[in-house]
Amino acid sequence: METRINTKSGKLLTVYDDLCPVSLINDIFFQLRSQEYPLVSSNDTALQDFNGVNGFGKTIDVEFIRSILNNIKSPEAFKLKRIVNHSEIKKSWVNLFNRDSPTNRYHADAHSYDSSYLSLLYYANSKWDLEWDGGTVFRTDDLSEVEYLSDYKPGRLILFDSSIPHKIYASSYNAHPYRFTLNTLMTVDPSYLTTQVL
Numbered sequence: 001m002e003t004r005i006n007t008k009s010g011k012l013l014t015v016y017d018d019l020c021p022v023s024l025i026n027d028i029f030f031q032l033r034s035q036e037y038p039l040v041s042s043n044d045t046a047l048q049d050f051n052g053v054n055g056f057g058k059t060i061d062v063e064f065i066r067s068i069l070n071n072i073k074s075p076e077a078f079k080l081k082r083i084v085n086h087s088e089i090k091k092s093w094v095n096l097f098n099r100d101s102p103t104n105r106y107h108a109d110a111h112s113y114d115s116s117y118l119s120l121l122y123y124a125n126s127k128w129d130l131e132w133d134g135g136t137v138f139r140t141d142d143l144s145e146v147e148y149l150s151d152y153k154p155g156r157l158i159l160f161d162s163s164i165p166h167k168i169y170a171s172s173y174n175a176h177p178y179r180f181t182l183n184t185l186m187t188v189d190p191s192y193l194t195t196q197v198l
Contacts, residue, residue, distance in 0.1 A: 002076055007147045008140055011161035012118070012193070015148075019077045020068075020155035022126075028068060029126035029154075032180050037096045057096055062089040065120060065184045080159060083193070087118065087186035094124075097134075097179045099171045106143055109185050110162035116187045117162035124180035128152050132175035138166045152179065 005013040020028075037058055066089075069081050097104070110117035121136065128134070130151060136158070138147040143165055150158060160166075162185060171179055 005148045013160040016157040019072050019074045024071050025155045026126045032124050059093045062092045087188040089186045092184045095181045099175050099177045104167045106165040106167045108163045108165050115190050118186050119162040120184040121158040122182040123152050123156045124182050128154050132172050134171035134179050138164050
């Protein structure tokens with residue numbers, strides 16, 4: 001299911017649910033949790049001041065997201081696949097936050113003056129209860145208002161303008177101790193996006 005969020009800024013923010021079969025969600029989670037992750041200040045590209053931002057993460061092969069999308073057979077994924085296939089993937093990385101140290105702050109994945117950058121966020125845990133919180137808050141450029149609050153839903157994909165400020169909100173004390181997300185930064189010709197009925 002595709003849900004287009006009407007942001008106050010008019011920037012792209014689209015949520016895709018129920019595209020990934022359970023077997024694919026489980027396989028991706030197994031692949032990600034089987035790796036080692038170094039402690040990093042941040043993997044996000046536009047964040048220059050890393051104070052107060054801690055987590056585990058690593059850069060991964062940029063083709064990993066394409067392989068995920070190629071394994072999604074739902075016709076509802078067609079538009080998303082087309083956009084990613086017309087994009088140049090700049091970077092993909094895994095963020096891993098520990099429930100007991102969920103430090104994060106508002107950041108953008110790219111600077112606000114370049115509308116050619118898109119981010120694709122994938123919630124990679126195979127099980128996550130609604131009561132565990134740990135979703136993502138998207139805000140206006142001046143941080144004064146919430147644009148969208150996304151629950152952490154296994155297999156959810158969010159395609160958004162990389163300049164939208166966002167951050168995770170803390171997981172609850174009874175949540176799974178590790179929260180995985182897969183993030184991809186890509187560039188796409190803005191004129192191409194306007195033809196995609198976004």
